[in-house]
Amino acid sequence: MVLSYITSPYSYSQVLYIIAEITFPIHLLGGYCILFKTPLAMKSVKWSLFNLHFWASLFDLLLSFFEQPFICMPVLAGFPMGVMKWLNVETGVMVYIGITVNYLVPVSTVSMFENRFFVLFAEDTHWRYIRYLLLIFNYTIAIFSGMVTCLEIPDQQYARAIVFAKNSEIIQFDLPESPMFIISVYNPWITYRLLIYLALFVVELFVFTILIRMNMKKAMTGFRSTISQKTLKMHKNSIKAMNLQVAIPMLVICVPCLSSIIVPVFLSDHQGFINFTNIVVSSHGALSALLMIYLQTSYRAEVVRIVGCCRKLRIGEGVQVFHISSTS
Template sequence: MSSSEVSYLSSPEFYSLSLYILGCIAFPIHLFGAWCILVETPETMKRVKWAMFNLHSWGCGLDLLLGILGQPFIVPPVFGGAPLGLLHLFGVDPGIQVYLMVTLMNMVAISTGAIFENRFYILFAEKTWWRYVRYPYYITNVALAFLYYVPTMMDIPDQTLAREWIFEHHPQVKRFDSPDHPIYVVAYNVPDPDWIRVRMIISVTIMVTECLTFFFLLRWQMKKATKLMTMSEKTLAAQKAFLKAINMQIAIPASVIGTPQILLIFIGYFGWNTSELNSFAYVVMSIHGASATLVMLYCHHAYREYCKGLLRGKLSGLKTLNRWSPFVSVTSSDRHRGVQ
């Protein structure tokens, strides 16, 4: 691919470099967030600890796949793209990479809903019929997440024929194709792309509905408990503070990953989609997990105080060093012994 055909800012090379830089910045943030959840979670949050760690782990995995391991470079209007990350360098099949990316997105959505379900169950449904139904509910959700992309994988076209077709009908995308990073076509012949979109819409609708159902059930039960005074004021205040922190922890990263997707769908409908816009969208989405971790560390009191303690310790250490000027005292006997 010659530089005369594609500017550097819109090239796969610049896109890949940007993702590597952001991925390397995000990785230590993920590790620190995991440490805080596992080690610094207080007793009052113990029962939600593993639900939070579950969400953090899937979000971290998605960030690493988008930013370092996979790096999907989408080339509209083709239903496909070129993988640029480490998995491609190690020879992992592009179809497997797409499967992992789609499955991780589904698991992030399921884990988000699990946070609200966990709170609802512990506070209001632990002694109801839901205690028996929740396990089949989670097994079904996880199974659907892992099986969702299987029909698409089974219908992946012959790449030689598919690439010939897209280069003939969309010659502008050939400039992004190279021997090192060939374009991988997921679907190209109607109605295959349409069925993929239909399954995508159904999947998103189900997951959003589940998440909102537990969100509003939790809010309704909290208001009911406040009105009937079935909980102490201290317990209610603590739960409301926790839910406020969880809402922020989920809403901001959801905006980071959801807004680019919605914009891509909108501009794609009007035919304004370009590889540059897709690249920018995926760069933004690749930091959603890191943004979720930073919001978590700020919004939850226990983690925020732990971070403040670390910062205070470092600052006090620096002040102590600055108060003492380094010098070496040399005595006359040292000089005789040749000490410099």
Template sequence: MLSLSYPDVYSKILYVLAGFSVPIHIFGGYCILLKTPKIMKSVKWALFNLHFWSSFLDISISLLAQPFLCAPVFAGYQLGILSWIGVPTDISELTIRTLYMLVPISIITMFENRYYILFVQNGYWQYIRYPFLMLNYFAGLTYCIPVYLDVPKDQEIARRKLFNKYPNACEFASDKSLVSVINFGDTAWTRLRDNALTFTLLVEIITFVVLLRVKMNRALKTSISGDTLRMQKKFIKALNIQIAIPILVFFVPTAVGVLIDPVKDEQLQHNLIFIAVSFHGVISTILMIDLQKPYRDVFLSIFGCYRLAPVKHATTLF
């Protein structure tokens, strides 16, 4: 287990995960873009948006950047293929932090899409939904601009300051001249900004989940023909599972980290978190293919002995 603290072992594990996950991400995108039935047309692009950002985060960590962070400050270097072509470490690190925000924003977009299509197409929400979504994406895309502006311009001086203050930082790095210092610790303003955005996105997700559940239950009780609503309820239930289970992947390494001596094995803790997060999207993709019948049928028709039949009724989608 302690060997995961070393860059070479950590990098090889991420490459293995990338080799496993990239084909699955590609197949998931293929299913959404080319095999989504017409009856699911309204959810197609929102589902692809979620798939794209989740996959991009996975691939960025496991293949492109492979960030190797050196706590207790925000510093480190990259081991992935971006380092081969000379992409600056600070750019790739801040891009990954931005993707961390775009994934939950894409989840909000997915739930908002279902809420709008099913219940409020003719309500007041149709006038504010696009400004609402645009504001979310603007916040996510500009999230790291203040951090980038604070990156020390003279990295040689920044590294000297880092190792003078924390002699054991990046102790597993074979070449400490590769270390890029992003900043020397979160300020009160940085913590406030991060926590405020995270809390806002969490509240939005919970709000749409609750609204969908309440509206769906009411509609099923009052609707004369509830077949379409029942189909949509199954879809949303499958979507909840598709999103909830990968989210748990974020918490497992954090919980393990609490049990590990943060002074002795802090590098191990960081590496475990990145390994787990790099795998969250592929779990989501596998669940999507398994839980959504049209995509499951495509998979079985290609890799199994199942003959794909045309969809005749909406109730056969799940």
């Protein structure tokens, strides 16, 4: 029932707009907490954490508000349904923006963990010079990979004829106001590049996670005591929170994406399931922000303070109304 409803491009777009209305305030709250409520002892992580939050939030909003890509499988084709489409932004430009932001999320995740490793354990080592090469390399991949894909986009008249001839079931989604845009005509290199880049980022993230864990263990046992035990304990708790903040949203992305490849084989309404996975993925940044607020003590305290003020205000308004009515 639900899959049948969101199979329609228009219903799919409506659901995504609702998701955007719910998640946008969460993104703003997360950004506010990072910028203004990060403790002084953790100021070194503030900008790397905000960098990750920004790109994750933008990725969410691209999926749910600005672009709303309606993706048709098994071919690499689709069309936008979001605000940028109504602003007459070219579909090719939206493809580039979407791919670039998609890569900037894992790159910023790696940068955040690298920053933790550098600040805690490698400021006085040769890594303070080498790290810039890694950062430049990662951000270059993120910025130029989408450009390579866009340069490979085929002539649309030729591509549409071939794709529609072999996949007639997607013709029903070729709308007059949103014509199907073919990104690739059976070009496996796009998939290969995606898998290679993601594998590279996963390896980097794994390496920094292991390095932080090993050095933290040595420091906590007194072998490397350049940082006070109290500060180390605070950073250790912060890193645990970062691990959960990254791991759980990654599952929200990976599980639906893998399911979108496997499950449609057993479903007749596979387009509805693909749309469902896009809807789930479009909320991963908001989930990450909620986890961050919950796991970081200073952020959680600020939200409790805000909610407490709102509650007191509502109670105060209620008392005032009751007093007026009683005197009348």
